[in-house]
Amino acid sequence: MTDLAWIDTALTSARPQALGALLRYFRDLDAAEEAFQNACLRALKSWRQNGPPRDPTAWLILVGRNAGLDHVRRQAKQEPLPDEAEVSDLGDAEDALADRLDGAHYRDDILRLLFTCCHPDLPATQQIALALRIVSGLSVKQIARAFVVGEAAMEQRITRAKARIAKAGVAFETPGAVERSERLGAVAAMIYLVFNEGYSAGPGEAEARAPLCDEAIRLGRLLLRLFQAEPEIMGLTALMLLQHARAAARFDAEGQVILMDEQDRALWNPSMIAEGLALIDKAMRHRQVGPYQVQAAIAALHARAATPQDVDWPQIDLLYASLERLQPSPVITLNRAVAVSKSRGPEVALAMIEPLEPRLSGYFHFFGLKGALLRDLDRLAEAREAFTRAIALANTAAEAAHIRMHLDHLGGDGANPPGQAAPRH
Amino acid sequence: MLYAILCYNDEEIVGAWSKDYDDHIMARLDVVHRKLAREGRFTGAARLLPTTAATSLRKGDQEPLVLDGPFVETKEQLLGFYVVDCADLDQALETARDLAEANPGVGGYEVRPVAMFVPGSGLS
Numbered sequence: 001m002t003d004l005a006w007i008d009t010a011l012t013s014a015r016p017q018a019l020g021a022l023l024r025y026f027r028d029l030d031a032a033e034e035a036f037q038n039a040c041l042r043a044l045k046s047w048r049q050n051g052p053p054r055d056p057t058a059w060l061i062l063v064g065r066n067a068g069l070d071h072v073r074r075q076a077k078q079e080p081l082p083d084e085a086e087v088s089d090l091g092d093a094e095d096a097l098a099d100r101l102d103g104a105h106y107r108d109d110i111l112r113l114l115f116t117c118c119h120p121d122l123p124a125t126q127q128i129a130l131a132l133r134i135v136s137g138l139s140v141k142q143i144a145r146a147f148v149v150g151e152a153a154m155e156q157r158i159t160r161a162k163a164r165i166a167k168a169g170v171a172f173e174t175p176g177a178v179e180r181s182e183r184l185g186a187v188a189a190m191i192y193l194v195f196n197e198g199y200s201a202g203p204g205e206a207e208a209r210a211p212l213c214d215e216a217i218r219l220g221r222l223l224l225r226l227f228q229a230e231p232e233i234m235g236l237t238a239l240m241l242l243q244h245a246r247a248a249a250r251f252d253a254e255g256q257v258i259l260m261d262e263q264d265r266a267l268w269n270p271s272m273i274a275e276g277l278a279l280i281d282k283a284m285r286h287r288q289v290g291p292y293q294v295q296a297a298i299a300a301l302h303a304r305a306a307t308p309q310d311v312d313w314p315q316i317d318l319l320y321a322s323l324e325r326l327q328p329s330p331v332i333t334l335n336r337a338v339a340v341s342k343s344r345g346p347e348v349a350l351a352m353i354e355p356l357e358p359r360l361s362g363y364f365h366f367f368g369l370k371g372a373l374l375r376d377l378d379r380l381a382e383a384r385e386a387f388t389r390a391i392a393l394a395n396t397a398a399e400a401a402h403i404r405m406h407l408d409h410l411g412g413d414g415a416n417p418p419g420q421a422a423p424r425h
Numbered sequence: 426m427l428y429a430i431l432c433y434n435d436e437e438i439v440g441a442w443s444k445d446y447d448d449h450i451m452a453r454l455d456v457v458h459r460k461l462a463r464e465g466r467f468t469g470a471a472r473l474l475p476t477t478a479a480t481s482l483r484k485g486d487q488e489p490l491v492l493d494g495p496f497v498e499t500k501e502q503l504l505g506f507y508v509v510d511c512a513d514l515d516q517a518l519e520t521a522r523d524l525a526e527a528n529p530g531v532g533g534y535e536v537r538p539v540a541m542f543v544p545g546s547g548l549s
């Protein structure tokens with residue numbers, strides 16, 4: 001790694017903590033960002049000359065705070081900036097600050113910074129853009145690329161989101177236990193949004209959006225270091241790791257979706273799987289079930305199976321049943337039906353999804369699964385009808401092509417591939 | 426004399442390495458491993474998962490306390506380590522409890538999954 005690359009990584013990893021502390025100090029997002037930016041510029045110069053400081057985060061907070069104060073002073077009196085050497089010569093001050101830095105304080109700083117981005121007034125897309133800009137420090141250009149929109153449009157989206165937050169105000173008092181846990185829940189949901197923005201990308205966009213998955217995982221690990229005993233944060237991080245581990249196997253060379261059963265498991269990332277499994281193991285010990293943990297446990301059963309035939313479908317059926325209790329939703333029942341078709345047969349699964357039709361009448365995956373179940377039951381005319389409706393509802397060309405392949409098989413010799421329609425692949 | 430060489434770095438920075446850079450470093454380390462193996466001095470190497478995957482067992486007067494996260498040293502020093510094959514975290518913690526029972530008192534154990542293990546006999 002070159003010096004510059006090392007400094008860049010160090011600045012990125014210090015960013016949430018340093019910016020969070022500066023936000024507490026200046027109580028204004030723009031002022032905090034500007035102070036942090038200033039500190040980074042000075043770090044580029046000073047760290048290259050003098051080597052990295054003992055505690056880069058403490059260095060950035062102290063220099064950022066001084067830079068911010070300079071700015072305030074300058075505006076008030078138009079005084080000249082102090083000598084660069086004076087500011088960089090932190091010496092004892094840095095040590096003293098590093099000693100005072102107490103984990104609990106920092107924890108709330110970072111949580112506050114993340115929480116500002118998930119204000120309930122902000123639509124999901126703005127929350128994600130804001131988190132990537134503020135917490136992760138991605139440039140507007142990088143974010144615009146990930147969202148496949150123009151830079152000017154993204155700039156505007158972020159500016160609008162910031163204005164909304166400024167109007168709503170940020171809560172600076174130290175949160176109580178209940179409030180802290182609510183914030184943590186909102187932040188976890190926002191991180192999963194960032195992840196899904198990357199994960200749900202089609203093959204054409206996958207490469208531009210993969211960094212969003214990496215970034216979400218990094219934020220998950222960050223939260224985990226701050227809140228070590230939160231099983232849902234372990235579950236969230238495990239879920240993201242186990243899903244992202246399959247990234248290299250999810251599309252073929254032509255950009256077609258490869259469903260999990262047909263993926264080359266040798267392409268799954270073993271160290272991400274190991275980390276995901278370790279985290280879900282840790283979470284389970286708490287015996288406090290939650291939606292992220294259950295979803296991670298389902299992903300873990302897929303990851304643990306050496307071949308598609310080894311997947312423990314009865315267990316997945318049970319896990320979806322508990323997810324239905326935690327978060328009742330027709331889409332979850334639909335996913336459960338996939339497991340049911342594998343463990344108890346297509347007839348039971350079909351009976352399970354038929355009542356969902358009024359609520360899922362516009363949902364591609366519903367008709368995809370319905371068609372596959374009808375085909376497995378040899379009700380071919382009805383299967384054809386369901387597949388045709390699925391094609392009409394397909395969200396991407398790849399989805400449509402996949403169902404068309406099923407339709408073509410129907411016309412053939414009746415050699416049926418097994419039922420498949422899980423939205424997650 | 427056997428020596429243990431413990432590896433320290435900033436896990437956030439190492440975690441942010443690109444795959445290419447990570448592969449590059451692992452290939453460079455592999456050269457060192459192979460040299461040691463040729464000299465008959467390589468007994469194994471392990472790369473650990475991040476500290477976020479750690480669970481700790483703290484010994485005391487009472488039943489050992491299981492805590493999420495790495496072992497936080499206050500007055501203890503690292504005095505030894507085991508590499509144990511376990512079915513899951515529960516079994517690993519059970520093993521740590523056995524060790525605590527055999528060696529009661531202060532201190533404790535950090536149980537950390539091994540991400541990658543290069544056995545000494547695996548290289549030639």
